[in-house]
Amino acid sequence: MFQVRFGPQVCGDLDAGGQREWLLADGCGGYAMGTVSGLRTRRYHGLLVVAGDPPAQRRVALAALDPVLTLPGGGQVRLGCHEWASGAIAPAGHTLLSEFDLTDGLPRWRWRVGDVVYQRELANIPGRPYLAVVDRLLAGGPVAVAVQALGTWRDAHGERSADGPPPVMTATADGVVVEESYRLAGPGWRPTGVWWRDVHHREEAARGLAATEDLWFAGEFQAELTPGADLEIVAWAGDLAADLPPAADAVAAARRRHQQLAVGQDTLTAALRPAADTFVVTTPSGPDVIAGYPWFGAWSRDTMISYEGLFLATGRTDLGRELLTTYAATLSEGMLANTADTGSLTYNTADATLWFLHAVARHVAVTGDTDLAASLLPQLRAVVEAHQTGTRYGIRVDPADGLLTQGADGEALTWMDARIDGVPVTPRVGKAVELNALWVNAIGSLAALASAAGAGEEADSWHRLRQQTVAAFQRSFPTPTGDLADVAGEPARCRPNQLLAYSLPYAPLTPEPAQLQRVAARLLTPIGLRSLAPDEPGYLGRHRGGPAERDRAYHQGTVWPWLLGPYADAAARAGLSTEDLLAGFVAHLGEYGLGSVSETADGDPPHAGTGCPFQAWSVAEVLRLAHGRERPGGPRGS
Known part of the structure; x- marks a missing residue:
């Protein structure tokens, strides 16, 4: 307890x-x-x-x-x-x-x-x-x-x-x-x-x-x-x-x-299952996820990143199925809306829809729900096709290499979405590394869903497209420093976005232990990963002050607990020990948002919690890892 x-x-x-x-x-x-x-x-x-x-x-x-x-x-x-x-x-x-x-x-x-x-x-x-x-x-x-x-x-x-x-x-x-x-x-x-x-x-x-x-x-x-x-x-x-x-x-x-919710083999799991419950809500349109308390509502990126931890690791598979089906009904031009927090739908996100494909594929892989795969396959196929032909905000596949590019004036379309006076702090226009890792994973997910739905010939065609895209990824992102380029064609910077190229189920690269150890040495903290290494230009180690100060630091060194999920998956694939990765979170449960995990923390020690004290994807990813530790097969074991 x-x-x-x-x-x-x-x-x-x-x-x-x-x-x-x-x-x-x-x-x-x-x-x-x-x-x-x-x-x-x-x-x-x-x-x-x-x-x-x-x-x-x-x-x-x-x-x-x-x-x-x-x-x-x-x-x-x-x-x-x-x-x-x-x-x-x-x-x-x-x-x-x-x-x-x-x-x-x-x-x-x-x-x-x-x-x-x-x-x-x-x-x-x-x-x-x-x-x-x-x-x-x-x-x-x-x-x-x-x-x-x-x-x-x-x-x-x-x-x-x-x-x-x-x-x-x-x-x-x-x-x-x-x-x-x-x-x-x-x-x-x-x-x-x-x-x-x-x-x-x-x-x-x-x-x-x-x-x-x-x-x-x-x-x-x-x-x-x-x-x-x-x-x-x-x-x-x-x-x-x-x-x-x-x-x-x-x-x-x-x-x-x-007491019924707080079950688990260790303190962390028992604490985080009730914490996960706080984010799953019922709205007039169906089940949804609150991204964080006290000021966020529902954000599709947060919801889909959180899906495994909030729904699959807690046994809410029926409710999760309903959520996925409800979200699928809102697709427009191959995209999920980013949020409706302001009262109207906004579609300014390049990655939320790709995370949606990931969530559906994980649901089917864990539950064996082939009926869901068959029912959503037409809509998910249309998502990939819309990205191939081009959709909002310059989001499209470059026909020259098959990689996904994006960008529009004044928009920050990746998860690094902070803006000051309408100007993105980290614009990342072009072929961002995690977007293309998600794109490769989305094609692989679509192949798996087509196979589960009994569409073997279609699955084979998606497999072939994925192989072609993997080859393009491998030509475009590795750099002589060992880090992947954060945006193709730009100098490498040590950011955590590259971890998705190794961590996703259909990731384009296989991680090398020495490479991940170098990333960990610069980014890993007791409660997550920094968004930028301290020795990089522009690093800001404190996420404090007024709105502009906080937004400037948001993705320039601030620690994000949710990033521990991709790191742990990549480390497990590389054969590195993940035994002690979660040790810092038991103490964190009593430091800021009690019984929960914060949105962010200062990049500099002692890594005090910042942002929302109660954050869905932080709780979800730590719970997913803790749940995987209790079950065979590692963090993404089913």
């Missing part, structure tokens, strides 16, 4: 406790999220954050529920924690925390005030925007408790100020409905209705973004507690008249569900 536990030394330190975050995902794309210390350091933090359609269009609803205790002697103690634009921390309830733990995936806090010990547990219900809060007096007392509800109703990427109209509140028998959008229910509700101005979010300030908002003090729930007694509060959106379970029942059910 994986458990995280911190005492007052971490909980009471806003730098230590405020940088460790917990997450409860609701299975719809919404979540509850915050820090060990209880301080809201991001504008994205809240106890009820509701997904939209698409899921990335989230709204923050309930920001905080602050307990205020009135002790037997009449003294009043506030257990909440807020930072203000003035720099003040008030109240400072984090200084009274004796313990935080994440057990069975559920966050729990304990405060001690003399002989009074007060506890809070949170849980949610998969498949609906619902939060359960169970507060309990463990010792001391009796105490009078008032739990102050601080809310808003705003875009998760923005702020709301007291300059506008106040939230509309509608009284109910057991609480309140706010903005006709979410409901709070619990004992002894007393409405208030005042603004708390100038709440500060230190992480947003560090990221160079707007960092101040105003919160609406809607009112408070009240109860008298003796030792062992509970105060239960629920909050939910959607069907506001729904008959929902009591908070304590929801906590017990969530604990049981987590």
Whole structure:
């Protein structure tokens, strides 16, 4: 069983406790999220954050529920924690925390005030925007408790100020409905209705973004507690008249569900299977994958890279099949859309569709689902043909050599897609190495799917095309330095993209041990691979600062945990040991996004986590490797 536990030394330190975050995902794309210390350091933090359609269009609803205790002697103690634009921390309830733990995936806090010990547990219900809060007096007392509800109703990427109209509140028998959008229910509700101005979010300030908002003090729930007694509060959106379970029942059910998910032969596997569950969501159009919390929605590249780890390694093959079929129905001009996060489909990706072919082929190889191979074969054949004739953004096969080229003004079409003021940081226009490794793999995948569907003659023709493309690849990318050119015809730079030429099931090259060892010496860290070697021009070892600073470093040295997957596959093929590759991740589970794997980390030691604290392809690739370690056949064993 994986458990995280911190005492007052971490909980009471806003730098230590405020940088460790917990997450409860609701299975719809919404979540509850915050820090060990209880301080809201991001504008994205809240106890009820509701997904939209698409899921990335989230709204923050309930920001905080602050307990205020009135002790037997009449003294009043506030257990909440807020930072203000003035720099003040008030109240400072984090200084009274004796313990935080994440057990069975559920966050729990304990405060001690003399002989009074007060506890809070949170849980949610998969498949609906619902939060359960169970507060309990463990010792001391009796105490009078008032739990102050601080809310808003705003875009998760923005702020709301007291300059506008106040939230509309509608009284109910057991609480309140706010903005006709979410409901709070619990004992002894007393409405208030005042603004708390100038709440500060230190992480947003560090990221160079707007960092101040105003919160609406809607009112408070009240109860008298003796030792062992509970105060239960629920909050939910959607069907506001729904008959929902009591908070304590929801906590017990969530604990049981987590225990069912957390199976595995080692701590890492047992921890990452529930972590994987947080990214698999149900949307109005079917199952999908949230790329990362708290700010991403669904991105097709992330979804397809994550597919094996999230669906095959966890036994979600039926749900995965539905996802693949749903995505296939959205193909346009031989391409998957990149994302719909902005509210409309964008197709500016050169690799997501190739990863889609890879995901389908892996699904069929692992499950033996020849019916899926047969049903999707016409669409996948059309994908390859569209690339051969040319599609959007200059994505086309060069008839001179059969390799895939791409590029359009102002676009960054590979996974290295950061832009500053519309200008790509790493343009990579032309024949990028991993795109052509994926292209070779896509043709091989199509051959395998045609064979599985009983189309042997077609499979043979794809095999022949793959052999021709492999020969062109082998002429175009190797360089005298031992590294593969990152873009054909350009000087070699030590980047991890070349690993896909060795790692994919139908990769164009066989890795040499000495070559991979050279790459590892320059790129490999305890939690992933750098995106550029430190001795290369332009290397940036810290992924920090404002948007432009972070985007400039994003693919210029920043560590990416998901890249450990391609490296491990290539190393296994080269006969190198992969035994200790995952050792650093058990500790990482308690360092940033608790129980999960971050999107990125600094390229320079100590490789502190950056980006999204909870990232799908990071979790998926580490889980895929851990799952493969538990089963015969290596990382891609079925």
